[in-house]
Amino acid sequence: MKTEGCNKFVHLQPQNNNTMSLLTVGTVAFDTIETPYGKAERVVGGACTYISWAASYFTDKINLVSIVGDDFPQEEIKALHQRGVNTDGLEIVEGKKSFFWAGKYHDNMNQRDTITTDLNVLADFDPQLPNSYKESEFLMLGNLTPEIQLQVLNQMKTRPKLVVMDTMNFWMDIALDALHKVISRVDVITINDEEARQLSGEHALVTAAEKIHQMGPKIVIIKKGEHGALLFNEGRIFSAPALPLARVFDPTGAGDTFAGGFIGFLAGQDDLSFDNLKRAIIYGSTMASFCVEEFSIEKLKNLTEQEIHNRAEKFIEISRVSL
Amino acid sequence: MKTEGCNKFVHLQPQNNNTMSLLTVGTVAFDTIETPYGKAERVVGGACTYISWAASYFTDKINLVSIVGDDFPQEEIKALHQRGVNTDGLEIVEGKKSFFWAGKYHDNMNQRDTITTDLNVLADFDPQLPNSYKESEFLMLGNLTPEIQLQVLNQMKTRPKLVVMDTMNFWMDIALDALHKVISRVDVITINDEEARQLSGEHALVTAAEKIHQMGPKIVIIKKGEHGALLFNEGRIFSAPALPLARVFDPTGAGDTFAGGFIGFLAGQDDLSFDNLKRAIIYGSTMASFCVEEFSIEKLKNLTEQEIHNRAEKFIEISRVSL
Numbered sequence: 001m002k003t004e005g006c007n008k009f010v011h012l013q014p015q016n017n018n019t020m021s022l023l024t025v026g027t028v029a030f031d032t033i034e035t036p037y038g039k040a041e042r043v044v045g046g047a048c049t050y051i052s053w054a055a056s057y058f059t060d061k062i063n064l065v066s067i068v069g070d071d072f073p074q075e076e077i078k079a080l081h082q083r084g085v086n087t088d089g090l091e092i093v094e095g096k097k098s099f100f101w102a103g104k105y106h107d108n109m110n111q112r113d114t115i116t117t118d119l120n121v122l123a124d125f126d127p128q129l130p131n132s133y134k135e136s137e138f139l140m141l142g143n144l145t146p147e148i149q150l151q152v153l154n155q156m157k158t159r160p161k162l163v164v165m166d167t168m169n170f171w172m173d174i175a176l177d178a179l180h181k182v183i184s185r186v187d188v189i190t191i192n193d194e195e196a197r198q199l200s201g202e203h204a205l206v207t208a209a210e211k212i213h214q215m216g217p218k219i220v221i222i223k224k225g226e227h228g229a230l231l232f233n234e235g236r237i238f239s240a241p242a243l244p245l246a247r248v249f250d251p252t253g254a255g256d257t258f259a260g261g262f263i264g265f266l267a268g269q270d271d272l273s274f275d276n277l278k279r280a281i282i283y284g285s286t287m288a289s290f291c292v293e294e295f296s297i298e299k300l301k302n303l304t305e306q307e308i309h310n311r312a313e314k315f316i317e318i319s320r321v322s323l
Numbered sequence: 324m325k326t327e328g329c330n331k332f333v334h335l336q337p338q339n340n341n342t343m344s345l346l347t348v349g350t351v352a353f354d355t356i357e358t359p360y361g362k363a364e365r366v367v368g369g370a371c372t373y374i375s376w377a378a379s380y381f382t383d384k385i386n387l388v389s390i391v392g393d394d395f396p397q398e399e400i401k402a403l404h405q406r407g408v409n410t411d412g413l414e415i416v417e418g419k420k421s422f423f424w425a426g427k428y429h430d431n432m433n434q435r436d437t438i439t440t441d442l443n444v445l446a447d448f449d450p451q452l453p454n455s456y457k458e459s460e461f462l463m464l465g466n467l468t469p470e471i472q473l474q475v476l477n478q479m480k481t482r483p484k485l486v487v488m489d490t491m492n493f494w495m496d497i498a499l500d501a502l503h504k505v506i507s508r509v510d511v512i513t514i515n516d517e518e519a520r521q522l523s524g525e526h527a528l529v530t531a532a533e534k535i536h537q538m539g540p541k542i543v544i545i546k547k548g549e550h551g552a553l554l555f556n557e558g559r560i561f562s563a564p565a566l567p568l569a570r571v572f573d574p575t576g577a578g579d580t581f582a583g584g585f586i587g588f589l590a591g592q593d594d595l596s597f598d599n600l601k602r603a604i605i606y607g608s609t610m611a612s613f614c615v616e617e618f619s620i621e622k623l624k625n626l627t628e629q630e631i632h633n634r635a636e637k638f639i640e641i642s643r644v645s646l
Contacts, residue, residue: 108526203431205549206567226528227550230567239641241562244529244553278644312646318562319642321601323635 012057012283012305014268020161021061022267023133024051025152026142026256027122028066028090029099032115033295035250036107043296044076046099047142047166050256052085053300054287055140055264057308060084062264063133065152067125069097079301088130093121109248110225129155138267141165141186142256146178153185162266164188165217166259169195184216190259192223205230206237219277221262223255231281236274240281241319243289243311250295254288257300261287286312335380335606335628337591343484344384345590346456347374348475349465349579350445351389351413352422355438356618358573359430366619367399369422370465370489373579375408376623377610378463378587380631383407385587386456388475390448392420402624411453416444432571433548452478461590464488464509465579469501476508485589487511488540489582492518507539513582515546528553529560542600544585546578554604559597563604564642566612566634573618577611580623584610609635 013019026048033040048066055062062085070092077087102116125148134157141149143166153163163186171179172195183189189212197203200211209220209232220232224242231238262284269276286308290299336342349371356363371389378385385408393415400410425439448471457480464472466489476486486509494502495518506512512535520526523534532543532555543555547565554561585607592599609631613622 204567204569204571206569209567224550227547228562228564237567237641238644239551239564239567240644241551241564241642244527244560244562246527246529248527275644279646282644282646309646316644316646318560319564319644321561321563321598321605321639321642323602323605323632323639 012268012308013059018270019059019061020137020267020270021063021135022055022059022138022140022263023063023065023129023136023152023160024048024055024140024142024260025065025127025149026051026140026144027099028068028072029101031252031296032100032102033250033252034104035109036105037247037249038295040250040295042100044073045101045253045296047144047253047256049297050253050291050300051140051142051260051263052080053083053297054257054260054284054291055267056080056083056085057287057303057305058261058264058268058283061267062086063089063130063136065089065127065129065133067091067093067121067127068099069121070094072098086132089127089133091128096121103252105251109251127152127155134158137161138263139163140259140263141182142259143168146171146175146182149182150178153182162187162263162272164190164259164263166190166255167195169198172198180215183212186217188219188221189217190221190223190255190262192225192255196220196222206232221281223258225251225254229258229281229285231277233274233277238274238278238281240278240285241315242285243314243318245289245292248292251292252295253297254291257291258284258288260284282312282315283308285315335591335631336382341593342382342384343460343590343593344386344458345378345382345461345463345586346386346388346452346459346475346483347371347378347463347465347583348388348450348472349374349463349467350422351391351395352424353394354423354575354619355425356573356575357427358432359428360570360572361618363573363618365423367396368424368576368619370467370576370579372620373576373614373623374463374465374583374586375403376406376620377580377583377607377614378590379403379406379408380610380626380628381584381587381591381606384590385409386412386453386459388412388450388452388456390414390416390444390450391422392444393417395421409455412450412456414448414451419444426575428574432574450475450478457481460484461586462486463582463586464505465582466491469494469498469505472505473501476505485510485586485595487513487582487586489513489578490518492521495521503538506535509540511542511544512540513544513546513578513585515548515578519543519545529555544604546581548574548577552581552604552608554600556597556600561597561601561604563601563608564638565608566637566641568612568615571615574615575618576620577614580614581607581611583607605635605638606631608638
């Protein structure tokens with residue numbers, strides 16, 4: 001993670017063999033999205049898609065588990081392959097359709113309405129990990145039913161070094177017990193501020209994080225969208241800034257991308273010190289800041305390591321201060 | 324601004340004579356406040372009160388301009404005196420009452436309802452600066468009618484080195500033209516995020532800040548409450564964290580206290596570099612974080628320089644990160 005002078009080539013992926021294998025699970029899907037800036041019809045989406053693309057800039061040992069129908073484009077799967085993502089665990093169901101979500105954002109971009117949710121293949125998803133996946137060293141449980149997150153956890157032969165979960169209020173509303181089972185078994189939870197309040201019953205985020213620590217995760221990350229993120233770990237706090245952007249084109253997938261950048265960076269480094277967790281938050285935020293600039297994964301597909309590094313430096317620059 | 328080792332005595336006020344004189348204008352008033360934690364009846368409040376108390380930890384050359392009725396306690400005026408605040412400009416109107424505001428906060432503490440606003444002496448406030456005030460080097464126009472802010476500006480013999488204004492949506496709604504006149508003549512505006520959006524008509528804060536720059540102020544500070552603050556100055560951005568607090572007891576006066584700490588620190592230092600503006604934001608945020616811990620100015624009355632310095636260090640600590 002060194003810049004050898006200004007604009008020299010930057011390696012985000014470590015050049016040694018310390019990279020940890022990373023298992024990612026979540027949806028691979030189609031989205032139809034309407035924002036104040038435009039509309040995108042049936043574009044590629046899904047938590048696992050965003051996670052894997054974001055992580056792929058930091059590690060090339062990614063094992064993907066998900067499910068799609070036969071409507072999902074082969075070239076999208078091939079593109080993941082080319083980024084070093086193993087898709088042996090991507091089940092393709094003939095004669096069925098991929099998960100589909102349609103949503104419309106309000107003018108302020110902070111709220112959205114779901115127009116359509118067609119579970120399709122997701123309704124019967126019963127993930128079976130390929131044997132080669134079962135000793136993955138890092139595990140990212142993307143936003144999905146807690147039951148499926150549990151099934152994946154249960155199929156691991158060895159307990160991963162780091163398990164990160166992402167979730168959302170929807171599962172708190174309809175599957176709280178199962179959600180608590182997952183939460184009790186993970187190291188890191190990423191959750192937004194309103195969800196942290198809902199899950200903990202506490203308004204103050206520092207108290208909410210304490211309550212969530214008591215549910216299991218030693219590391220609690222509260223995502224605050226345009227206000228950045230908070231990292232809580234063993235009494236220490238890190239407040240990460242967000243980059244003030246002139247235009248958020250489409251926020252879809254920003255949280256997944258954040259999580260993917262976060263765990264991808266850690267898997268690439270195999271260093272779970274607090275200082276490195278902070279760096280991982282910055283890289284996660286960096287990837288999310290790219291994600292929102294275009295629809296779908298368009299922006300995430302064509303980044304250079306230099307661009308990523310330069311933007312991460314901007315996060316550092318805008319928060320640098322000393323007394 | 325040095326810590327001579329851990330917990331050694333800290334001087335927030337410079338030990339040389341470079342301190343700039345600071346003129347503060349705003350309300351001195353009574354508030355009745357209800358929060359989820361309790362109720363305070365007719366306690367001391369007002370923008371100028373909070374500003375002056377916060378600034379008094381950083382400079383002892385404060386000239387206060389405001390108005391009260393004969394119901395305002397002498398001991399409160401004496402307490403300001405003892406902090407080095409010149410109150411020659413505090414008009415006391417016999418037979419009339421001080422400005423009074425009553426409000427009630429919602430459970431989330433981010434919203435409040437105004438129950439009562441009794442202008443009383445404020446209705447006829449026609450500020451007359453004592454001659455000794457007219458060459459004050461720094462000027463803080465606290466939240467007040469834009470007309471009064473203008474009157475104070477117009478009475479200055481020399482243009483201050485730095486003019487900071489605070490305002491609120493109320494004046495945008497009822498006195499936008501006068502507000503624009505003030506804005507066009509100040510160096511710094513402090514404003515919250517929703518107000519920045521209202522004033523500029525822009526949702527993205529970075530664009531909002533650009534529009535507000537075009538109205539006059541070279542320095543735009545957007546206060547985001549529990550999410551910290553953003554500083555915009557000549558293309559540079561600083562994102563200041565907020566300290567995640569377990570309990571916000573009463574947010575009243577936090578914005579004024581922020582502004583007071585900000586300009587007080589700058590007046591004490593007479594250094595308007597971007598690095599020092601960032602420090603001023605941290606000290607302003609620090610003072611605000613104390614303010615919200617108790618009703619009224621109770622907490623602000625009894626701080627030590629060491630406490631202030633230590634808390635400012637916490638802001639630095641939670642935002643420190645390198646790649």
